[in-house]
Amino acid sequence: MPLSRRVYPSSLHGRLLALLLAALGALLAFNLYSDFNGAAEYTQEAFDQALADTAVALAAHVRSQQRKLYFDLPPEAALTLRSNQLDDMYYLVRGPDGTVLAGNQDLPSSAYVSDRSPSFFDGRYRGESVRGVVYRTPSSLGEVAIRVAQTTRRRDELTRRFVRQDLLQDLLLVLATLGIVFVGVRFGLRPLVQLSTDLEQRSPGDLRALQEAGVPSEVRPLVQALNRQLKLLRSASEAQQNFLANAAHQLRTPLAGLQTLLEVTAQEQDPQRLRDGLSRLLEGVRRTAHLANQLLTLARAQPPANLTHGTQSFDLSSVMADSASFYFDQALANNIDLGFETAPAPMRASKWLIRELAANLIENALLYTPPGGRVTVRCGVNEQRPFLEVEDSGPGIAHAERERVFERFYRVPNSAGDGSGLGLAIVKEIARAHAATIALTEPETGGTRFTVTFQAPS
Amino acid sequence: MRILIVEDDRAMASALKRGLERAGFTADDVRSGEEAQACVRHEAFDLAVVDLGLPGMDGLELIRRWRRAGDARPVLILTARDSLNDRVDALELGGDDFMAKPFELPELVARVRALIRRSKAVASSQLVCGPLEMDLGRRSAKLNGEELELRRREWEILECLLLSSPRMVTKDALVQSLTGWGSELTNNAVEVYVSRLRAKLQAGGIEIRTIRGIGYRLDAPES
Numbered sequence: 001m002p003l004s005r006r007v008y009p010s011s012l013h014g015r016l017l018a019l020l021l022a023a024l025g026a027l028l029a030f031n032l033y034s035d036f037n038g039a040a041e042y043t044q045e046a047f048d049q050a051l052a053d054t055a056v057a058l059a060a061h062v063r064s065q066q067r068k069l070y071f072d073l074p075p076e077a078a079l080t081l082r083s084n085q086l087d088d089m090y091y092l093v094r095g096p097d098g099t100v101l102a103g104n105q106d107l108p109s110s111a112y113v114s115d116r117s118p119s120f121f122d123g124r125y126r127g128e129s130v131r132g133v134v135y136r137t138p139s140s141l142g143e144v145a146i147r148v149a150q151t152t153r154r155r156d157e158l159t160r161r162f163v164r165q166d167l168l169q170d171l172l173l174v175l176a177t178l179g180i181v182f183v184g185v186r187f188g189l190r191p192l193v194q195l196s197t198d199l200e201q202r203s204p205g206d207l208r209a210l211q212e213a214g215v216p217s218e219v220r221p222l223v224q225a226l227n228r229q230l231k232l233l234r235s236a237s238e239a240q241q242n243f244l245a246n247a248a249h250q251l252r253t254p255l256a257g258l259q260t261l262l263e264v265t266a267q268e269q270d271p272q273r274l275r276d277g278l279s280r281l282l283e284g285v286r287r288t289a290h291l292a293n294q295l296l297t298l299a300r301a302q303p304p305a306n307l308t309h310g311t312q313s314f315d316l317s318s319v320m321a322d323s324a325s326f327y328f329d330q331a332l333a334n335n336i337d338l339g340f341e342t343a344p345a346p347m348r349a350s351k352w353l354i355r356e357l358a359a360n361l362i363e364n365a366l367l368y369t370p371p372g373g374r375v376t377v378r379c380g381v382n383e384q385r386p387f388l389e390v391e392d393s394g395p396g397i398a399h400a401e402r403e404r405v406f407e408r409f410y411r412v413p414n415s416a417g418d419g420s421g422l423g424l425a426i427v428k429e430i431a432r433a434h435a436a437t438i439a440l441t442e443p444e445t446g447g448t449r450f451t452v453t454f455q456a457p458s
Numbered sequence: 459m460r461i462l463i464v465e466d467d468r469a470m471a472s473a474l475k476r477g478l479e480r481a482g483f484t485a486d487d488v489r490s491g492e493e494a495q496a497c498v499r500h501e502a503f504d505l506a507v508v509d510l511g512l513p514g515m516d517g518l519e520l521i522r523r524w525r526r527a528g529d530a531r532p533v534l535i536l537t538a539r540d541s542l543n544d545r546v547d548a549l550e551l552g553g554d555d556f557m558a559k560p561f562e563l564p565e566l567v568a569r570v571r572a573l574i575r576r577s578k579a580v581a582s583s584q585l586v587c588g589p590l591e592m593d594l595g596r597r598s599a600k601l602n603g604e605e606l607e608l609r610r611r612e613w614e615i616l617e618c619l620l621l622s623s624p625r626m627v628t629k630d631a632l633v634q635s636l637t638g639w640g641s642e643l644t645n646n647a648v649e650v651y652v653s654r655l656r657a658k659l660q661a662g663g664i665e666i667r668t669i670r671g672i673g674y675r676l677d678a679p680e681s
Contacts, residue, residue, distance in 0.1 A: 289560045320672075321672050321673070324626060324669050324672040324673075325624075325625060325626040325669065325675060328626070328667070328669050328675065332667070338669070338670065339669075339670030339671045340669065340671030341671050342671060377671075
């Protein structure tokens with residue numbers, strides 16, 4: 001994992017919970033903030049209203065007598081004007097000229113005196129924070145100002161209680177949500193857990209498809225992808241087993257023949273027949289060695305083995321020139337006119353595999369072309385793509401056989417020679433490993449023409 | 459002619475030894491690079507046949523050490539056919555020729571002969587191939603013991619083919635080695651010289667074969 005990548009919790013539980021916790025935390029903070037503000041506003045309004053009512057009630061006790069104003073309030077009556085038992089209440093009544101009619105003279109006034117009536121203010125009195133109101137009311141002798149202040153104990157306590165309660169509720173909500181998510185994720189992930197348990201309990205060779213029924217739609221693509229892969233593996237494994245069985249059979253047959261031949265030859269007394277037997281043995285061993293080589297090449301050409309060979313840049317025409325001599329002997333022995341028409345063809349591939357590909361095409365052509373025939377090898381570049389072409393004047397391949405000749409161990413019925421049936425399979429495998437295309441056509445003069453077209457070198 | 463076989467597979471080594479002895483060589487076989495090192499210190503060999511896949515010190519390492527020590531003895535490399543991606547690798551590392559297993563014994567003998575022929579030509583200026591003898595120093599050739607008349611171009615082509623035999627020589631390589639003489643040479647001209655050479659060598663059973671579109675190969679009569 002690259003270092004720059006951010007580290008997330010590795011489990012889905014962890015990821016979902018971390019995400020939710022962060023989101024819920026932010027929501028909670030916002031909720032708390034707005035709740036607190038709202039609640040403070042409401043309590044303020046309610047308490048202020050009560051305070052204003054008190055001021056109005058006090059105003060009723062201002063009387064005028066003989067052009068003089070009096071404030072007449074018995075102490076017990078003053079007690080009943082308090083809005084609650086917890087808070088202390090203070091008041092101050094001033095006449096139009098500012099004379100104190102009654103109350104606590106040192107009661108603070110608000111810094112900002114508004115013309116509105118009543119107007120509210122915050123302040124401190126006797127070491128405590130207070131909330132006050134100024135109420136102006138006209139009388140026959142002018143305006144009377146009534147100031148009422150009350151400690152904020154009750155308000156503060158209410159606010160505290162409210163916050164506590166709100167916080168508790170929110171915390172409970174968060175815990176409940178997390179719990180539900182935890183259980184929900186576990187429940188939701190059950191199909192995945194079930195899937196992995198199923199896979200774990202399988203035997204290594206069990207490549208059957210997974211059950212798709214009852215799988216939630218989100219998980220179905222995963223199961224389908226797994227099933228596709230399993231199907232590919234299944235067919236690859238079947239092909240491998242077929243190949244192994246075939247290979248074993250193909251190797252056993254000539255070995256059994258060789259054994260019999262060896263037993264017979266060992267008892268031969270006549271020197272001439274002994275020599276004949278030995279040369280037949282040599283031929284048989286040669287064929288078997290060739291077959292083993294072909295099998296090895298085929299195994300090496302298949303992915304992922306071919307990846308280990310690495311590719312290199314080279315000119316196909318010089319590879320052909322290098323190996324021409326080798327095929328020439330075979331052509332000479334079979335009296336076949338082998339010719340090369342090569343033009344430079346730079347390409348990038350595994351050189352060893354390309355040599356094998358060419359060898360199999362050319363050997364095939366030499367094997368199935370009757371004596372006196374012609375085999376021509378061409379290479380060059382066509383539309384920027386390097387190509388290799390092997391053309392022979394042999395009997396040709398019937399249309400119906402053209403697909404099948406590339407199958408492993410398949411041999412055209414009643415065909416001459418004694419090939420392993422692997423040559424063209426090797427060609428196909430190597431072409432596939434290099435993303436090359438193979439065309440099988442018939443030249444105008446009859447016979448067979450294989451054209452392998454490679455990718456343009458980048 | 460004494461040949462050292464360095465091959466860890468006992469059956470392969472004994473087959474090589476017998477095949478080379480039948481062809482008239484003296485052969486000794488060892489199983490590892492270390493043994494080979496000890497061997498060349500005490501005995502003189504004309505050529506070594508070295509398997510690349512040796513236990514312990516591998517074949518390439520052995521050849522590298524010989525070359526570093528100034529040992530120029532020809533080496534024929536044996537290898538599995540897929541273990542070497544490019545024969546040039548092995549040749550650049552100091553091998554003189556290489557053969558992929560499995561191989562035909564007669565082919566190996568022919569390659570050994572050619573390698574020895576080449577190394578002797580360097581040492582003694584004498585090229586011998588069956589009934590044909592070429593004295594590179596005196597520029598005189600004999601076929602079946604009789605003086606062989608060769609023009610300069612014919613001589614050059616024959617020397618080139620003979621040094622490469624049993625490997626083939628591409629027409630381009632021939633033209634390139636001849637145009638060094640200051641004049642241009644066409645492919646057609648090469649064909650004319652080759653056909654003249656063919657006529658002159660017929661008596662000795664030496665054949666110059668045409669590989670259509672590629673070049674020529676000189677094949678000596680089986681000896």
